[in-house]
Amino acid sequence: MGVIGYGLGVIGAALGIGLAAYGATTSMARQPEVQGRLFTVFILASAFVEALALIGFVVTLIA
Amino acid sequence: MRTHPLVREKGTVVNPLDKLPEEMDELVNSFSSTPVVGDLNVGVTQYSFWMCVAIIVLLAVIFTFKKKQAEDGVVPKGRFVNGVEFLVEYCRDDLCKALLGDTWRKHFPFIATMFFFILCNNIVGVIPGCKPGTGCIGTTAALALVSFVYFIVVGMKSKGVIGYIKSLAPAGVAFPMNALVWVIEVFSTFLRLVTLAVRLFCNLFAGHVVLGTFAILASLFFEPLLQGVSAAALGQAGASVFWVAILMVIYAVELLVAAIQAYVFTLLSAVYIQLAEADEH
Numbered sequence: 001m002g003v004i005g006y007g008l009g010v011i012g013a014a015l016g017i018g019l020a021a022y023g024a025t026t027s028m029a030r031q032p033e034v035q036g037r038l039f040t041v042f043i044l045a046s047a048f049v050e051a052l053a054l055i056g057f058v059v060t061l062i063a
Numbered sequence: 064m065r066t067h068p069l070v071r072e073k074g075t076v077v078n079p080l081d082k083l084p085e086e087m088d089e090l091v092n093s094f095s096s097t098p099v100v101g102d103l104n105v106g107v108t109q110y111s112f113w114m115c116v117a118i119i120v121l122l123a124v125i126f127t128f129k130k131k132q133a134e135d136g137v138v139p140k141g142r143f144v145n146g147v148e149f150l151v152e153y154c155r156d157d158l159c160k161a162l163l164g165d166t167w168r169k170h171f172p173f174i175a176t177m178f179f180f181i182l183c184n185n186i187v188g189v190i191p192g193c194k195p196g197t198g199c200i201g202t203t204a205a206l207a208l209v210s211f212v213y214f215i216v217v218g219m220k221s222k223g224v225i226g227y228i229k230s231l232a233p234a235g236v237a238f239p240m241n242a243l244v245w246v247i248e249v250f251s252t253f254l255r256l257v258t259l260a261v262r263l264f265c266n267l268f269a270g271h272v273v274l275g276t277f278a279i280l281a282s283l284f285f286e287p288l289l290q291g292v293s294a295a296a297l298g299q300a301g302a303s304v305f306w307v308a309i310l311m312v313i314y315a316v317e318l319l320v321a322a323i324q325a326y327v328f329t330l331l332s333a334v335y336i337q338l339a340e341a342d343e344h
Binding site: 047 | 091157258261262264265266268269272323324326327330
């Protein structure tokens with residue numbers, strides 16, 4: 001059961017990380033000179049999104 | 064439970080995946096705090112032990128850096144000195160100057176301490192056999208509490224106690240809505256404490272559980288070969304090599320996560336300090 005719950009929880013995080021990557025790639029294509037700064041922001045946003053997925057993972061293991 | 068086709072023909076070798084659940088339980092149990100010295104009330108758990116190791120490593124790095132820097136003079140030489148200097152400058156320019164503006168000098172010691180402490184703990188934790196000091200909810204909660212108290216005190220110093228409490232709600236909202244927004248803002252401020260602690264803990268914990276799972280899989284699949292050479296055992300040993308390859312990839316990702324999480328924690332602390340200091344919302 002816990003595994004199913006984790007899968008459900010990851011849907012949102014997957015959407016979020018996909019959107020972040022989409023935004024990053026489109027803006028890099030438009031303005032290649034901001035690549036450096038954009039990469040930092042992208043990593044940061046992914047870290048936020050990833051944290052949500054990881055909370056699901058840890059709760060699955062603990063509970 | 065799926066059985067390996069090769070195993071069934073032989074009938075002597077058991078499916079390595081059968082043992083996985085109990086090994087997983089053992090792995091997750093090994094992550095709970097167990098005292099090395101004393102008991103759980105007063106004592107040193109394995110996490111605090113490795114945290115002390117990380118602090119000693121950090122102090123050693125700092126003192127070696129100072130000594131080498133003094134020897135070199137103005138121009139730094141060698142990879143070590145340049146590397147440490149790069150990290151400090153990164154912390155100063157990208158974390159402090161970029162976010163805090165004019166008051167960066169006042170907060171730089173706090174932010175740099177947080178960054179290097181968490182980074183050192185994370186890196187020590189990734190070394191096989193070591194545990195991360197930050198992989199335990201107690202440590203991360205304490206770190207988050209320090210950061211929380213720091214930015215609230217900074218806010219109260221720059222605006223006054225009443226001023227800071229008032230400034231949580233944005234100005235220019237009519238009376239009844241004002242109170243509601245204030246309550247929500249206070250709630251979200253306290254939520255920062257929880258998210259700071261849980262984010263760091265979950266990243267480290269989950270990363271180490273995944274690393275451990277692949278290590279267990281590799282050893283479980285290699286075990287049959289040690290008991291006797293057969294076609295099935297050789298096939299499973301081949302799978303074990305595959306697990307080790309995945310383990311290597313995840314290990315690299317974990318090194319990256321160790322640095323990124325230290326960065327994220329410090330960056331968020333800096334953002335909160337900046338929000339507390341800002342005059343207008």
